[in-house]
Amino acid sequence: KAGVTQTPRYLIKTRGQQVTLSCSPISGHRSVSWYQQTPGQGLQFLFEYFSETQRNKGNFPGRFSGRQFSNSRSEMNVSTLELGDSALYLCASSLETAFNEKLFFGSGTQLSVL
Amino acid sequence: GENVEQHPSTLSVQEGDSAVIKCTYSDSASNYFPWYKQELGKGPQLIIDIRSNVGEKKDQRIAVTLNKTAKHFSLHITETQPEDSAVYFCAANQAGTALIFGKGTTLSVSS
Numbered sequence A: 001k002a003g004v005t006q007t008p009r010y011l012i013k014t015r016g017q018q019v020t021l022s023c024s025p026i027s028g029h030r031s032v033s034w035y036q037q038t039p040g041q042g043l044q045f046l047f048e049y050f051s052e053t054q055r056n057k058g059n060f061p062g063r064f065s066g067r068q069f070s071n072s073r074s075e076m077n078v079s080t081l082e083l084g085d086s087a088l089y090l091c092a093s094s095l096e097t098a099f100n101e102k103l104f105f106g107s108g109t110q111l112s113v114l
Numbered sequence B: 001g002e003n004v005e006q007h008p009s010t011l012s013v014q015e016g017d018s019a020v021i022k023c024t025y026s027d028s029a030s031n032y033f034p035w036y037k038q039e040l041g042k043g044p045q046l047i048i049d050i051r052s053n054v055g056e057k058k059d060q061r062i063a064v065t066l067n068k069t070a071k072h073f074s075l076h077i078t079e080t081q082p083e084d085s086a087v088y089f090c091a092a093n094q095a096g097t098a099l100i101f102g103k104g105t106t107l108s109v110s111s
Helices: none
Strands: A005-007 A010-013 A019-024 A031-038 A042-050 A053-057 A064-068 A074-078 A087-094 A109-113 B004-007 B010-014 B019-025 B032-038 B045-051 B056-059 B062-067 B072-077 B086-094 B098-101 B105-110
Touching (some): A005 A087, A019 A087, A019 A109, A031 A074, A042 A074, A042 B098, A074 A087, B004 B086, B019 B086, B019 B105, B032 B062, B045 B056, B045 B062
Parallel strands (some): B010 B105
Antiparallel strands (some): A005 A019, A031 A042, A042 A053, A064 A074, A087 A109, B004 B019, B019 B072, B062 B072, B086 B098, B086 B105
16 A cells, blocks of 8 residues: 655745645545654644545644645645744644654655745 | 653663653643654554553563653563664643644664
């Protein structure tokens, strides 16, 4: 079974731009959650999507948004990029929930904002 | 909301020694506590998890213990090997929402 696939692997953007990251979950997994990983803050929960609906949201500004398609693939978007948005963005898929069962993580998208 | 603290932030051991990583959580409603291992350039991978109705769980060289009264749980790795070198994250679930992760422990095993 293929794992969680995230594209692109690396991104370099400048302040003020916007970016879209993509995640393909494991086949049959309906929950997709996103995390931001930075050296200082560790892994921080952004949001979770289930059946094309955002089910839970972390404490991030509205510049961070996402969506999920009918095939469970998910995208996240960051608008008006700031230097502090530089981070590794991880996508995780699971069968039903993002808080009570094993999460399968992708290798992440490394975003650098200059 | 849930807050998870993890110690130590770095841990160096000799091959064959044991390693212990400790975490505390704040939300008494948390009932699921996984541990993830992250190797360089990869996403975190689940290595063991425990639910609140169990006090201890083992899987070969890895064990996790949970003390609900004190709100802390620990990861124990015995007979460490160089391939155990990685960053380890504990997590606790915030009821109905998401996993809240500790800030990680970088484990280095030298041969």
